[in-house]
Structure formats: structure tokens, C-alpha cells
Amino acid sequence: MTDQDPDTAHSRKPNPGAPSSAVPVSHVESSPRPVGSRAAFYSLREMHAYMRLAREWDLRFEKMFRTGALSKWYSSVGNEATTVASACAIEAGDSLLTLHRDSGAILRHYLDINALLPGILPQDPAIRKPMGGDSKQRFLRLACQMLGRENGFSSGHERSYHYNLFEEEWGLFHIGMISHLGSMIPVAAGTAFAFQQQGSDRVAINFIGEGATSTGDFHEALNIASVWKLPFILVIENNRWAFSTPTSQQYACDHLADRALGYGIPGVQVDGTDAEAVLSVMQTAVARARAGDGPTLVEAMLGRHRGHSEGDDSLQQVPEQELQQYGEQDPLDLAEKRLIDGGVFSRAWIDEVSERCASLVIDTVDQAMSMPEPDVHQARSIYAD
Amino acid sequence: MQTDTSTESDDTLYVDAISAALADEMRADPDVVLMGQDIAGHGGAFKITRGFLEEFGDQRVRNTPIAESGTIGIAIGSSMLGIKPVVEMQFADFVSCGFNQIVNVAAKMYWRTKHPVPLVIRLPGGGGMGAGAFHSQNIENWFLHTPGLKVVSPAYSGDAYRLLRAAIRDPNPVLYFEHKFLYRRERSPLQTAPIPDRILGESSILRSGTDITTVSWGWMTHRTLEAAEILSQEGIEVEVIDLPVLSPLDHRGIIASVEKTQRAAIIHEATCTGGFGAEIAARICDEAIWSLDAPVRRITYPDSPPPFHKGLEASRIPSPERICSELRQLLEV
Ligand SMILES: Cc1ncc(C[n+]2csc(CCOP(=O)(O)OP(=O)(O)O)c2C)c(N)n1
Ligand SMILES: [Mg+2]
Numbered sequence: 001m002t003d004q005d006p007d008t009a010h011s012r013k014p015n016p017g018a019p020s021s022a023v024p025v026s027h028v029e030s031s032p033r034p035v036g037s038r039a040a041f042y043s044l045r046e047m048h049a050y051m052r053l054a055r056e057w058d059l060r061f062e063k064m065f066r067t068g069a070l071s072k073w074y075s076s077v078g079n080e081a082t083t084v085a086s087a088c089a090i091e092a093g094d095s096l097l098t099l100h101r102d103s104g105a106i107l108r109h110y111l112d113i114n115a116l117l118p119g120i121l122p123q124d125p126a127i128r129k130p131m132g133g134d135s136k137q138r139f140l141r142l143a144c145q146m147l148g149r150e151n152g153f154s155s156g157h158e159r160s161y162h163y164n165l166f167e168e169e170w171g172l173f174h175i176g177m178i179s180h181l182g183s184m185i186p187v188a189a190g191t192a193f194a195f196q197q198q199g200s201d202r203v204a205i206n207f208i209g210e211g212a213t214s215t216g217d218f219h220e221a222l223n224i225a226s227v228w229k230l231p232f233i234l235v236i237e238n239n240r241w242a243f244s245t246p247t248s249q250q251y252a253c254d255h256l257a258d259r260a261l262g263y264g265i266p267g268v269q270v271d272g273t274d275a276e277a278v279l280s281v282m283q284t285a286v287a288r289a290r291a292g293d294g295p296t297l298v299e300a301m302l303g304r305h306r307g308h309s310e311g312d313d314s315l316q317q318v319p320e321q322e323l324q325q326y327g328e329q330d331p332l333d334l335a336e337k338r339l340i341d342g343g344v345f346s347r348a349w350i351d352e353v354s355e356r357c358a359s360l361v362i363d364t365v366d367q368a369m370s371m372p373e374p375d376v377h378q379a380r381s382i383y384a385d
Numbered sequence: 386m387q388t389d390t391s392t393e394s395d396d397t398l399y400v401d402a403i404s405a406a407l408a409d410e411m412r413a414d415p416d417v418v419l420m421g422q423d424i425a426g427h428g429g430a431f432k433i434t435r436g437f438l439e440e441f442g443d444q445r446v447r448n449t450p451i452a453e454s455g456t457i458g459i460a461i462g463s464s465m466l467g468i469k470p471v472v473e474m475q476f477a478d479f480v481s482c483g484f485n486q487i488v489n490v491a492a493k494m495y496w497r498t499k500h501p502v503p504l505v506i507r508l509p510g511g512g513g514m515g516a517g518a519f520h521s522q523n524i525e526n527w528f529l530h531t532p533g534l535k536v537v538s539p540a541y542s543g544d545a546y547r548l549l550r551a552a553i554r555d556p557n558p559v560l561y562f563e564h565k566f567l568y569r570r571e572r573s574p575l576q577t578a579p580i581p582d583r584i585l586g587e588s589s590i591l592r593s594g595t596d597i598t599t600v601s602w603g604w605m606t607h608r609t610l611e612a613a614e615i616l617s618q619e620g621i622e623v624e625v626i627d628l629p630v631l632s633p634l635d636h637r638g639i640i641a642s643v644e645k646t647q648r649a650a651i652i653h654e655a656t657c658t659g660g661f662g663a664e665i666a667a668r669i670c671d672e673a674i675w676s677l678d679a680p681v682r683r684i685t686y687p688d689s690p691p692p693f694h695k696g697l698e699a700s701r702i703p704s705p706e707r708i709c710s711e712l713r714q715l716l717e718v
Contacts, residue, residue, distance in 0.1 A: 095466070153498075154497060154498065157496070157497060158497050158498070162497065163497070163498060164465075164497075164498040164500050166500060173466065175462070175465065176498075178489055178490055178493070178497075180485055180489050180490075183458065183485060183486065183489060183490055184458075184490070185458070186454065186455045186456075186457070186458020186459050186461070186462065186486065187458050187459075187461050187462035187465075187486075187490060188462060189455075189458070189459050189462060190458060190459035190460060190461055190462020190463040190464070190465075190466075191462040191463065191465065191466050192462075193459050193462065193463040193468070194462065194463040194465075194466035194467055194468045195466070197418060197444065197463065197468055198466075198467065198468075204462075216454060217454055217455060217458060217485075217486075219455075220450075220452035220454050220455025220456075220458075221455045221458060221459070223450055223452065223455065224449060224450055224452055224455045224456065224459060225459075227450060228447075380496060381495070381496070382492075382495065382496050382532045382533040383495065383533070383535075383557050383633075384495045384499075384501035384503075384556040384557050385556070385583075
């Protein structure tokens with residue numbers, strides 16, 4: 001190694017997959033928002049409320065991790081536009097399969113935000129109906145789940161987002177992740193298969209990081225789903241990094257969305273920081289799936305805002321300039337700027353939404369903290385009976 | 386398509402018992418769906434689903450791409466929302482490509498989430514036909530080591546029929562090992578009623594004896610019975626226990642028998658080291674060591690992949706002669 005050799009262990013090399021300007025332009029679906037449309041602003045306002053709630057949720061747990069109250073946390077910060085907008089495109093009865101950065105989708109799917117924060121929206125959510133049932137209880141149980149409490153969805157047996165929640169009476173079918181990345185893509189396609197088999201028009205959506213698109217299950221599931229025309233939408237959250245691995249070391253194609261061509265299905269790349277753009281792409285994909293025309297592969301381009309998990313040093317691999325760029329493309333800032341520029345929100349109202357979301361999260365998490373821990377001697381069956 | 390088997394029937398080939406169980410359960414339950422490679426028009430590599438496409442249609446008899454992991458994963462997801470999938474591995478050996486879905490997704494799902502995965506995977510396994518290293522293996526132990534799975538290993542047509550129907554009704558993931566050597570050789574009456582709706586541990590004494598207890602399953606049960614017949618003529622009475630279900634294991638029957646005979650051997654076609662014989666031997670030692678007059682013996686395949694040449698292969702699979710000689714040695718201790 002010479003002095004000039006740039007390939008030293010700790011040098012920060014530019015990630016060829018990183019945004020050159022903002023986002024690679026060729027396949028990007030831009031925001032479809034007709035300028036000045038009140039209806040469109042209303043949708044954005046609705047998504048914004050959930051995005052803010054998700055952001056406050058993550059900020060709270062990040063803080064708890066730093067104080068040692070939590071053993072592990074994977075942050076969803078930066079993914080909110082993609083996850084909230086995706087969950088806005090489905091309804092009760094559809095299935096949702098999530099990973100470790102999808103709190104936005106979970107909160108949007110589970111909760112009626114107006115029931116939790118009365119008046120936060122001037123009317124019921126309009127893009128999609130809120131999930132029926134008890135939002136407050138669900139939110140509390142979700143916090144318990146994060147904290148390993150008895151009242152969580154796995155009674156302390158599984159960590160954070162590794163759980164399922166089915167409430168059949170409300171059409172809530174949420175399947176969480178196992179750690180093995182890629183493994184849940186076929187399972188998600190399987191829920192779509194059940195819908196198809198039962199002759200319903202329900203659809204399944206599933207998220208995957210760009211890193212886990214390299215797994216065999218990505219290919220196997222998308223291929224079968226395409227051959228069988230399953231009502232299945234796979235959303236790649238491309239935050240350009242997988243732990244410490246940049247996209248240049250993950251795949252050699254220009255755009256992951258192009259892989260759709262190999263399956264004979266539509267593939268769309270979208271600016272994943274733009275909730276309205278994601279919503280439009282997802283609504284098209286969901287309509288296609290409901291009509292029986294099969295899967296869509298969506299690639300949402302995101303920025304990496306946090307380390308792989310809180311407290312690791314993986315963010316040091318991301319070049320400073322790149323990181324700064326992601327910071328400038330914060331999906332919440334983008335949504336808030338649009339709402340302010342459009343004359344929908346004042347800065348004061350934005351602050352009020354943030355404060356109300358933050359205190360709801362703090363109160364709920366505090367309440368969960370005071371709830372019982374699981375009985376460590378309880379037996380748990382490995383078989384269903 | 387086979388005839389309706391809802392009445393007690395005469396001797397049925399093992400392969401036909403499996404077909405009949407699938408067909409009868411599909412007739413009884415419209416949620417049952419078959420998935421596998423070449424199972425539709427072609428009827429599968431072993432023709433188990435011949436005629437099914439015509440009777441049940443292509444929605445319920447699904448040819449899949451060559452994608453074991455994807456197929457099993459799809460079966461898992463659908464089983465959680467009301468479908469009862471039965472997935473055919475073309476050969477048991479190929480299940481390794483779907484291993485992660487079975488051991489990490491299916492096996493742990495109920496424990497993790499309390500959501501059942503009522504899934505059956507059929508695995509045509511075993512050797513004796515010169516099919517080589519990748520079409521002859523006995524791999525039940527890969528799954529016996531995983532909590533949350535049930536594992537079935539019928540030796541007889543009757544058990545094959547009854548246990549396949551029960552496996553489809555069971556709310557847990559069941560791996561159903563069917564032995565290819567028995568497909569067109571084993572023939573016995575079906576037991577059509579009553580069909581249980583769960584797979585429970587089962588051990589059955591096929592021949593009672595006073596001198597040695599043997600434990601076996603699948604093809605090896607037939608060979609052990611042959612050996613017991615030969616030894617009986619020498620005045621050695623072997624108690625032959627068959628395990629139609631390996632997991633959950635009914636070890637109580639084994640322990641009771643060993644306490645009586647005071648000698649035990651486990652015969653399996655799978656390789657030796659870390660095999661299920663070791664587990665059974667350990668259970669016997671745990672619970673009946675003071676009854677034993679001799680060490681517990683394992684009579685198994687050597688630790689090698691299955692060779693292609695029929696003679697080479699035959700030399701490795703426990704034969705009735707080898708079982709006899711090893712059991713005789715056990716009596717000499
Ligand atoms: C099969 C498998 N291999 C390795 C890991 C360890 N691991 C956990 S997350 C991760 C990176 C994931 O990157 P990506 O898919 O891009 O998702 P992101 O975290 O960036 O959202 C790795 C390697 C794993 N969980 N599963
Ligand atoms: Mg990533």
C-alpha cells in the first residue's frame with residue numbers, strides 16, 4: 001500500500017449507488033399532485049400525521065436505547081413516507097408483512113389517528129378508512145411488544161417487530177418478520193395466494209431492504225407470484241446501504257426495479273421520500289393486483305439516516321457528503337414544506353402536531369413500561385392443539 | 386383416479402394409499418391445495434397425483450416452478466390464512482433447498498406468534514434403487530432436531546393412508562416421509578375409520594418377544610421383521626417396535642418394552658452419527674439403564690452419502706442378515 005493508495009481500510013469511498021444529484025432520474029415516478037388541489041393536500045396532511053407519529057415513535061425508542069432502557073433498536077427514521085404511503089394504499093382485509101424499518105406502515109395500518117389524537121385531522125382519514133377496533137389498546141400493546149412486556153403481541157417471547165397481529169373481526173392481518181432476511185417474501189406471496197384461492201380481491205404488501213433483494217427467496221417468490229399472477233406488491237426500501245454494504249457491492253444492475261422485466265411484471269422506481277409519489281405508485285399497483293393482473297415490484301429510493309442498528313458504528317461507512325444529502329431529503333421536511341407552501345398548514349400547527357404525537361408516544365410508552373413483565377416460568381407450547 | 390376408499394378395502398399398494406389419502410382429504414375439505422413440481426398433468430414423478438388435475442382442477446393442483454423455498458414459503462403464508470397446502474417434494478433430498486422456510490419460518494411460527502401453520506410436506510425418500518447420492522437419502526433427522534415440526538414415517542399402507550389424512554388435518558407443520566422402496570412393494574389393508582385429526586406420538590409392537598427390543602421405521606421395519614422371523618427359528622424372540630410417527634416421539638412404549646426384554650437395538654436407514662438412533666438410545670439410557678443387560682446398539686447406514694452402484698448401496702443398507710448377526714451379538718454380551 002502506498003501513500004497515494006486510496007484503498008485504505010478506513011477511507012470513505014463514494015458509493016456508486018448513492019444519489020448523484022438527488023435520486024437517479026430515469027425511472028423515478030414524480031409526485032402526481034395536481035398543484036393546489038385541496039383533495040391532494042388533504043391526503044398529504046393525512047399521511048403527514050401518521051409520518052409524524054412514526055417519527056416520534058422512533059425518536060422515543062432511539063432515546064430509550066441510548067439510556068439503556070432497551071437492548072436493541074433498528075430505526076425507521078427516513079422510511080416514513082414510503083411505509084405510511086404504502087399502508088395508505090391498502091385496506092382492512094389486506095395482508096401486511098413488515099420488516100425492521102416499517103413502523104410507519106404498522107401505525108398507519110393499525111391506528112385511527114383521530115381516535116388517539118382527536119382533531120388532529122379535520123375529518124376521518126380519507127385516503128383509506130381507519131382500521132376498526134380499539135386503536136388505543138393496539139398502540140399500547142405495540143409499545144408493550146417493543147418492551148417485551150406480557151401484554152405485548154408475543155408476551156415477551158419475540159423481539160420488537162418479530163410478531164404477528166391478526167384481528168380477523170376487523171380484517172387485520174399483519175405478519176411480522178423473522179430475522180432471516182428475504183424469508184418472509186414467499187410467506188407474503190403465500191397470503192396473496194390464499195386471497196386468490198379464496199376468490200377475494202384482497203392483496204398483500206411486503207417490504208424488503210435493497211440488501212435482501214440478493215437472497216434466493218426474493219427471486220423464488222417474485223417468480224412464482226408472477227407466474228401465478230398473485231395479488232402481491234413487493235416494496236423495496238432502497239436506502240442504499242445494507243448494514244455497512246453499499247449498493248455497488250450488493251447488485252450490478254442500475255435499478256432494482258428493472259428486475260421486474262425478468263419476471264414479466266411492472267417495476268417502478270419512485271422517490272421514497274415523497275409520500276404522494278409513493279401513494280400514487282402503490283395505488284396503481286394495488287388496483288392492478290385487485291383486478292387480478294398480478295404483482296408489482298416497487299423500488300422506493302430512500303436515504304440512510306441512522307446506523308444499521310442504534311449504537312453500532314456502521315454509519316461511519318457512509319461518506320459525509322452523502323449523509324448530508326440524505327439529511328436534506330428528510331421525508332417529513334419535504335411533506336411539511338409542501339403543506340406550508342401550499343398554505344394548508346402553519347409552522348405553528350406543524351409544531352402542534354409534532355408535540356401531540358410526541359406526548360402520545362411518551363405517555364403510551366411510559367404506560368407500557370409500568371406494565372407487567374412476563375412470568376419467566378411460563379411454559380409455551382411448540383405445537384398448536 | 387382411484388376409487389372412493391371410504392369403506393374398508395383389501396390390500397392396497399403403499400403408493401395408492403398415499404394417493405387415496407390425498408384424494409379423500411381433498412374431497413372432504415375444499416381448502417386442501419396441492420403444490421409441487423410436475424404434479425398436475427404429469428401426476429408427479431411417482432404418479433401419486435395422476436388424475437387429480439381432472440378431478441380437482443388446476444386451482445387446487447398447482448404445478449410450481451422449481452423453487453422449493455419459494456413454494457414452501459407460499460404454502461406457509463397461505464396456510465396462515467385458511468388454506469391447507471400439501472407440498473410435494475419431487476424427492477425428499479431437494480427439501481434442503483427449502484430448509485430455512487421449514488425450520489425457521491414454519492417450525493417456529495406457532496411458538497412465536499400463536500398462529501398455526503397447518504402445512505404438510507410430502508417427502509419421497511430412502512434408498513435401495515441405485516439412485517445415487519441425491520435421490521436416496523434418509524434425512525428425517527434434520528427435522529427431528531427442530532422443535533415445532535411433526536415427522537411421520539409410515540411403513541405400511543394403512544398407516545400411510547391414516548397418517549397422511551391426519552397430517553392434513555393437524556394444525557402444525559408435518560413432514561411426511563414416504564419411502565420410495567415401499568411404493569410398489571408394500572401392500573396392506575387401509576384403515577379408513579376413524580381418521581384422527583392430529584398426529585400424535587405412536588409406537589406399535591408388531592411382534593412381541595422377550596429377548597431383544599428393536600425400534601425401527603419405514604423400510605427398515607420390514608427388514609427387522611424378516612430378521613425377527615429368522616431369529617425366532619433359532620429360539621430368539623425379538624420384540625419389534627415400529628414408529629409410524631417420529632415426532633412427537635412416543636418413547637414410553639419403547640421404555641416399557643426394554644424394561645421387559647433388557648436389550649435394545651435401533652435400526653435405521655439414515656446415517657449413524659447424530660442420527661435419531663442416538664436420541665432413542667439416550668432416552669433408553671435415561672429411563673431404563675438399570676434394566677439393560679447389554680449396551681444399546683445402533684444398526685444403521687455408515688456415515689457416507691448413498692453410492693450409485695446397487696451393490697455398493699446394498700452393502701450399506703442394514704439387511705435382514707446384518708440385523709440378525711448384530712442382534713445375535715447383542716445376546717452374547
Ligand atoms: C439471511 C440473513 N443474513 C444476514 C442477516 C444480518 N443482517 C441483518 S440486517 C442486514 C442488512 C439489511 O440490509 P437491507 O436489506 O438493505 O435493509 P436495511 O437494514 O438497509 O433497511 C444484515 C446483513 C440477516 N438478518 N439475515
Ligand atoms: Mg438497505
